[in-house]
Amino acid sequence: MKFFTKIILIVLFLSATLFSKDIARVTGLNGKAYIDRDGVKIELTLGASLQEKDTIVTKDKAKVQIIFEDETIVTVGKNSNFSIDEYLYEAKEEPVAKFGILRGAMRTITGKIGEIAPDKFSVKTKTSTIGIRGTNFAIIERVDGSHLVYCTYGAISVSVSGNEIIVGQGFYASVALSGEIELNEFTSKELREMQESNFAEGKKKKIRVSKDADVADDGQLDFTTDNESAIVVKDTTAQTQDATQREDNEPEPEPEPEPPTPHQIVMSGWMVNSDGSEHYSRRVGLDFISDGSLFDSANSWVEDASQGAAGETAEWKYTISDTPLTYTSREEFSTTFSSVVVSGGNFSNARITAGTQPNSFIATGDDLKNDDYMSWGSWSISLLYNDDYAGAKDQTRDVYGLWVAGEPTDAAVVDALTGNAVSYDGKYRAIDFVNSNTIVNGTADMTVDFGADTATLNIDYDSGRTFDMYITGNSMNGTQGGGEDGVADGTFYGPDGDSVGGNFKTTFDDGAAVEIKGVYQVDK
Structure with missing residues (x-):
């Protein structure tokens, strides 16, 4: 009976695998880990493909790095349980990325789904759901069922039973099993201890693939090493097959020209209120379309956060004026903000006004290199808003700050x-x-x-x-x-x-x- 039960499980597993699509690849592996796929345990190997509904389980001193089709990078720490609950990234389909972390630790650098559909990217823990706003973050699930969520870049939202709190860069949320959320700014010591206790693996040696690496019959690179350090694998199987299928005398077809794609520029900077209190400008978003020479200000903004009198986080978003501007590296350009919106913190009715700070967004034109990959500048604005908590109208907020931005290198x-x-x-x-x-x-x-x-x-x-x-x-x-x-x-x-x-x-x-x-x- 046990024999036939095993046969049935194997058949079911093979059937599910046959019709499942590979959506990610293991690009780094230290220690022991396995995939739980439809109740079948598969030992995890470097270069292994992952599918929707897979669960990654890591052992003590283990660490796994995964790159998804949309270039989202997930690192799973030791003694962890990470699940791919739902994932779709295909042309003409609405993208979605839903993950779960029920035990242990994970951190992520969001990819294209986080850029084009941030509301479709989430991570679920035992008690909360974490949403993203273009960010890097880490989640630590503790033994007692509580967890910590660190935001190391951008911003995230943490939701428990319909209640949402925004966690900005440099802060972490402590979520109790009961659902209570406490927001704190993490110190350098806390950040270092979090990294070392959950993701450190000692001095890492990267083993590079030489041009003489063996290729197995299935087209995969064959590695033989006793070192468990991460090996970066680049899959060139499809390219090799395309080349061998062409006749020797047949010229290689000309590649079709790709339509211009926006240079998505996303980085952040610091800002200060005119009263001397400082905040972190969580995000500065700039779109450079075509070859980077045209600044598409309609899709650009500056965003920061402050604390309301009631203790809630207020989110301020300043949208840059709609007029496109010509931009060339090492040349200054200047534009203005067209609108401001505030949410949270018991603040409302934010609007731009003439004040001590001019309404301006500037690229200072003194970049290090004459290319379109990195720039920096300053911005400032004066505005009025209502403090509903205090019952005060027409409160003044004068802010200015610095920004640096660029087109990120592929991970x-x-x-x-x-x-x-x-x-x-x-x-x-x-x-x-x-x-x-x-x-x-x-x-x-x-x-x-x-x-x-x-x-x-x-x-x-x-x-x-x-x-x-x-x-x-x-x-x-x-x-x-x-x-x-x-x-x-x-x-x-x-x-x-x-x-x-x-x-x-x-x-x-x-x-x-x-x-x-x-x-x-x-x-x-």
Whole structure:
């Protein structure tokens, strides 16, 4: 009887596999893990394909990296249970990405679904649902059923029983099993401990595939190694088959020209209220259409968050005027904001007004390189709003800030880069909170170890400030050295990862006070 039961299970499994579509591939594997597919356990191997409804289960000291069809990158930590509940990314179909984390830890860098349909991207835990707004985040499911959700870039929404809270970059939500949510700003120590306790695997050695690697009969690369470190696999089977199917004397067909695609520029910066209180400008969205020479301001905006008197998070979104502008690298352009909307925080009726800050959005035209892959600038606005909690109308908010933006490098390109002391040089611009919120400028440099996935950023403010960062996919984040509580992040820009831009904050007096907050750009 047991024999026939096994036969039936195998037949059912093979039938389901035959009609299932591969939607992701395992691109990194350390330690032991397996796939639970329709009740059948399959040992996870590097390069394995994943399907909808698969569940990834990792053992102690294990770590798995997955890249989906839309270029979403998910890293599953040790002792974790990660499920692909629903996934669709096909032409002429509405995309969707729904995942689950019932145990352990995961972090993600959202891909194209997060860009074109952020409301269709979610992660479900035992008690909450996490939605995204173009972001990087990590979820830690704890033994008692509670969990922590860290937002390391962009913004996320955490929903429990219909109640939603926005978590901005630099903050984490602690969600109790009862559904209670507590929002806190994470410190550099907490961020480091979260990374090391859930995702660290020791000094990682990346094994590169040489041109002499063996190819098995099924067209897959054959690796023989005792090292469990991550191996980056590039699947060229389809290309090889296309080439062998053509006759020797048949010319290779000319590729069809692709329609112009927008250069999606997404990065963030720092801002300050005129009263001296500072906030993180969570997102700066810029669309460059065609070859990057036309700035499509209709799809561009700046967004930040503040805290209302009732303790709720208020979300402010400033939309840039609809008039398209000609943009060329190293040339300044200036436009204005056409509208502002506020939600949450018991604030309402936000509108632009003439105030102490001019209505402006500026690219300063002093980029490091003459290309369309990275730029930076400043913005400012004055507005009025109603504080419904206090019953006060026509309250004034004058804000200004800095932004840096660029076209991100493909994560697979960054993962394939080599070198343990690659130098990047450039500059920074910052708001100096010690000296009356003035704008200061200086030089910056970065050293990247692609083998260890680490980067060190140095800025020459005062006697110099240093940040140690970890690289995940095409982005990085880390903390200030010297016992301070500063933080920094960055993103690789351009097709080859030759540029890096990002944000940083420095502190003094053992993290008790903010020193400067700024943006930087560095190039090879």
